[in-house]
Amino acid sequence: MNKTFKKLSAYLAAAVLFVSAAGFAQAKATNFTTVTLKEINYSKPTNMDKEQFLNIPFGTDIKTLDLSKATDTYSHAILELAFEGLTKTDTKDNKSDVIVPGVAYKYEVSKDGLVYRFYLRNNAYWTDGERVTAQDFVYSWTRLLDPNTASDYAYLLYPIKNAEAFNQGKAKASDLGIKALNDTTLEVTLKAPTPYFISLTSFSNLFPLRKDVVEAAGNSYGQDPSKLVYNGPFTVEQWVKGSKIVLKKNPKYWDAANYYLDTVTFLVIKEEATRMQMFTRKQVDTSTARGEYLKRFQKEAQKGTYKLITGYDRAENYVFFNNKDKNKLFTNRNVRLAFSLAIDREKLCKYVFQRYYPAYGWTPYNILIGDKQYRSLVPEPLKAEKAKYPTDAALKGLLQKGLKELGLNPNATYTVTFLSSGTDSFSRTIAEFYQNEWQKKLGVKVKIDAVSDFGTFLDKVDKGDFQIGAMAWGADYNDPMTFFDMWITGGGNNSAKYSNKKYDELIKKISMEPDNNKRLQYFKEAEKLLVVDDAAIAPTQYRDRYNFTHSYVKNWRLPLFANYELKGVYTSGR
Known part of the structure; x- marks a missing residue:
């Protein structure tokens, strides 16, 4: 949930942004710089209750315990407690995060920023007594990338040498820049310096897996x-x-x-x-x-x-349109834009959610590019676009323009379907808000398709069995890329089924660019393309934490x- 982090000093200054907040010991070698991760110390218990337990509410059930296939927040929350990666993310003040030791207690990074070596502790064990080894990480990361796994999060590892090619069936597993030098040393080679790579290592899709256990369970792995x-x-x-x-x-x-x-x-x-x-x-x-x-x-x-x-939270709510709508309607940019601009984001925050902040851009506050907040550097692109259509009549005219471009009758009344992620009262309230907004302002009819649980909702989205939907995206690491690379063509989390070669090229440029000033300009261009020029999605709210x-x-x-x-x-x- 987190992508931040020029010569080596610049690569490291960004990559260990969170680490520096915790403090680390650094020792220079000829070709590598060593970073020893340090833990945060907390107050020791006093007057502890005899029974030590916590009860925590979840809004819905988890989908899987298979960390290669988990995509929902709830599954990730469980995986973060039951498994552990090379590093962990923690905080002492609930305002800034730091990277702390996990299975790895230190790492080295080469001067060109391409090679990382992680040193694993000797006292990390699986619950059956077996040692956690570097090979467990090689297996897990290779499985995440294996096209047969069909992981929605495979793209997270694309910064690694030959990872994208392997995921697309154009390279072999042995070509990957992921090697176990021995039981306690994992070496990772990147295709280009990646400022946010270290923060990826605390994300649950990159935790280790035991090959024998996964293969013994077969297709049912992660369910029992x-x-x-x-x-x-x-x-x-x-x-x-x-x-x-x-x-x-x-x-x-x-x-x-x-x-x-x-x-x-x-x-x-x-x-x-x-x-x-x-x-x-x-x-x-x-x-x-x-x-x-x-x-x-x-x-x-x-x-x-x-x-x-x-x-501020690290998450954002959004409406997504099926850009490959089998009923044609949402394959048109002007139709999508009309639906996006018709949403009264202020009203949605004040009366429906009764919290959050109106969103007119696709990256929330708290997301850094280098050491600066992205949102403070880039104006929200939908604000200027909204000003062009100040009335309901103007919005309806935009819709009609899109209908004409599709060869459809601009004066007919069309029925669209909104896919709701639940049947509880609050999910109904959200769905009915969108229904009323679009019916009143655009003159369409909106049918609500409410599913019983979030897993079914995700299945329908994956299959493209929807026209409009709404959900939230939480950052996987602290860099804007965590909000942008999900929309590449064929991306596993590309709920809008969006595809634009220019957008894909921008994301590729960003992935190969270590200079954050240049990355910022690419992100700015990609954001406008995503939410205005193509209107593939409609950001609605920046989330807060209470x-x-x-x-x-x-x-x-x-x-x-x-x-x-x-x-x-x-x-x-x-």
Whole structure:
């Protein structure tokens, strides 16, 4: 969830942006610079409760425990606790993230920024007692790229030498720049210096996997937690689909002594009112909030009843159009743009979500390019476009122009289908908002196709069985690329089925360019192309963070570019 990070000093200054915040020891070698990762220390427990557990609410169920195939936030949240990558993302102040040790305790980077060597600790074990080795990373990363895996996140590893070619069936696995020099040394060769590469190594799709365990499970791998081995601080003891996921402390984890929670239960609670009630009754220990609940919890936080983590998030809500719409309508740019500009983003934030910030660009605040916020450097491109169509009549005229270009009757009334990601009351409220906006301003009829769960929603999106949909994208690392490379032709997370050779070329230029000033200009051009010139998607809201926890939860924190980090967390006075 995070892509940041000229000569070697510039490559490293960016690549270890987060590391520097934590502090690191650096020793220069002839051809490599060594970075020794350092941990964050937290207050030691006092007056711990006899039973150490947490209950955390989830808005929907996870989709899989197969880290090569996981795409949803909820699955990633579990994987981050049950597995561990080369590095981890943590925070001490809930404002800035740092890269801390994971399976690797240090790494080296060559002066040309192309070769990384990761040194693995000797005390990292799988739950069955086997050592975690460099080969486990080679296998996992190769599996992620293997076209037979069909991973939506394969493109994350495209910075690696021959990775894209292998993923497209044009190279062999042995050609990949991923090598185990021995059991404890992993060497990665990139095709070009990649400023954000280090921050990728803490993302869950890049965690290790045991070949024998994956192959023994076959196509069912990731569905039965009892058939998996884990190398993270917790194991998945139980997954009751649609209900809960229960994690237990992993005594074989190398840093188990600094994890105090014995059980962490994630409860699937779809209805907001239920979640709010359970939070006030201490049946769940943490929650977000909106509307009247948000105001009430903020007051309680001021009194010390709850702890509050707030600020800009790393995520953005958006509407996406099927650019390959079998009914033709959304294959036209002007049609898509009319639907995008017809959305009253201010009203959506104020009355529907009762929080967040209106979005007229495709990268939120908190996303850095080098050491500067991208959004503060690049104006939101949809604002200028919106000013060209100030009335409903102007928007309808834009729609009619698109209909004419498609050879359709511009005066006819068309029915479009909005795919809703759930049947709960809030999902219905969101769907009905879009329905009312488009029907009133554009004169179309909007049918709502509500599916029962998020997994079904993702399946329909993957198959292109929709016309319009809406969801959120959370940054995988701290660089604008995490918001842009998903829209390349054929990208696994390209929900809009968008394809433009010029856009693809821009993303390729960015991937080969270490100079952040040049990258900034390419990103600016790509953003305008995506949301205005092609109007492939409609950004709607920059998300914020309002996370409340009960005061008895100690050392609670939420890294921006990870879901949860529970090291040092305990309860006292529950």
